[in-house]
Amino acid sequence: MDPSTTAGPHRTAFLLSQLGALASARFAERTRTLGLTPADAGVLRLLGRTPGLNQRVLADRLGAVPSRIVALIDSLETRGLVERTRSSADRRSYELRLTGSGQELLAALRRTAREHEAQLLDPLTPEQAQLLHDLLARLAAANSLDRDLHQNTGS
Amino acid sequence: MDPSTTAGPHRTAFLLSQLGALASARFAERTRTLGLTPADAGVLRLLGRTPGLNQRVLADRLGAVPSRIVALIDSLETRGLVERTRSSADRRSYELRLTGSGQELLAALRRTAREHEAQLLDPLTPEQAQLLHDLLARLAAANSLDRDLHQNTGS
DNA sequence: TATTGTTATACTCTATAACTATA
DNA sequence: TATAGTTATAGAGTATAACAATA
Numbered sequence: 001m002d003p004s005t006t007a008g009p010h011r012t013a014f015l016l017s018q019l020g021a022l023a024s025a026r027f028a029e030r031t032r033t034l035g036l037t038p039a040d041a042g043v044l045r046l047l048g049r050t051p052g053l054n055q056r057v058l059a060d061r062l063g064a065v066p067s068r069i070v071a072l073i074d075s076l077e078t079r080g081l082v083e084r085t086r087s088s089a090d091r092r093s094y095e096l097r098l099t100g101s102g103q104e105l106l107a108a109l110r111r112t113a114r115e116h117e118a119q120l121l122d123p124l125t126p127e128q129a130q131l132l133h134d135l136l137a138r139l140a141a142a143n144s145l146d147r148d149l150h151q152n153t154g155s
Numbered sequence: 156m157d158p159s160t161t162a163g164p165h166r167t168a169f170l171l172s173q174l175g176a177l178a179s180a181r182f183a184e185r186t187r188t189l190g191l192t193p194a195d196a197g198v199l200r201l202l203g204r205t206p207g208l209n210q211r212v213l214a215d216r217l218g219a220v221p222s223r224i225v226a227l228i229d230s231l232e233t234r235g236l237v238e239r240t241r242s243s244a245d246r247r248s249y250e251l252r253l254t255g256s257g258q259e260l261l262a263a264l265r266r267t268a269r270e271h272e273a274q275l276l277d278p279l280t281p282e283q284a285q286l287l288h289d290l291l292a293r294l295a296a297a298n299s300l301d302r303d304l305h306q307n308t309g310s
Numbered sequence: 311t312a313t314t315g316t317t318a319t320a321c322t323c324t325a326t327a328a329c330t331a332t333a
Numbered sequence: 334t335a336t337a338g339t340t341a342t343a344g345a346g347t348a349t350a351a352c353a354a355t356a
Contacts, residue, residue, distance in 0.1 A: 015291040020175010123297030136170040142278035
């Protein structure tokens with residue numbers, strides 16, 4: 001809890017929660033201007049990196065349940081950003097890939113992510129930003145946080 | 156979005172989102188062992204600091220809507236942690252205060268918060284932890300983040 | 311018999327808006 | 334007329350579990 005009633009720097013965890021929520025909210029806002037939810041963005045990013053994934057693996061990577069992926073891909077497919085192809089190796093599953101539009105949108109998403117990063121770190125000097133990155137990376141590594149999702153915002 | 160496919164430290168915002176979510180989730184887990192939601196915890200903390208608040212002000216401070224406060228206080232009152240007293244100055248409103256049990260639980264909550272903090276920062280040296288705190292505090296100040304809630308976890 | 315994807319259902323959480331009592 | 338608190342309703346988001354097709 002926020003120990004703001006007690007003295008000293010007990011507040012780091014609380015600050016981390018708050019700033020993480022702020023970063024997630026701002027990112028969600030930016031993806032929204034691209035017509036995407038954070039979850040959509042997570043899918044595009046993952047398929048950009050690993051084309052041909054099936055829905056089950058995608059669910060695992062996103063930390064989501066398979067049934068949730070259905071609606072997500074349905075929506076992206078309807079918008080012409082992702083396509084399903086029946087796997088010839090295992091015809092139960094689809095191979096998922098970005099369309100041309102999907103790849104363009106992913107590129108726009110990456111530009112947006114860089115702007116988001118720049119805005120967030122604007123109050124810091126480049127040296128401070130680097131320092132912050134290193135400290136956060138150390139915490140992430142110690143907690144094996146290399147998942148592909150923005151937990152609270154659902155991506 | 157996570158620019159893990161692009162090189163370099165663009166990842167700070169993403170790390171911040173992830174670690175913030177982790178910190179919130181762990182805190183929620185700890186409060187749960189005390190029989191509290193993060194929102195409950197936020198109320199106890201606020202009433203501990205400012206006894207006599209009414210529900211409307213509490214709603215403002217928590218960034219919640221007044222109707223949400225009703226169920227929150229109902230629950231805490233039923234458990235004997237908070238009491239409502241009609242304000243003699245304005246009999247439309249209640250003055251909210253912690254009971255003795257509420258104060259004891261708040262004390263336990265603060266111990267829990269310190270454990271949470273210690274666990275989270277365990278991978279860092281004390282110097283690194285101090286550095287991280289300062290950098291986060293700088294970001295929080297630049298974004299006027301001194302609200303009393305854990306946004307995503309609802310407290 | 312197990313697994314991929316799908317659907318239907320139910321559940322949780324929360325905001326919105328209408329209502330009451332006081333002011 | 335406005336405000337504090339309450340209630341009822343509805344909506345978003347998501348998980349669970351049953352189901353069809355394929356392995």
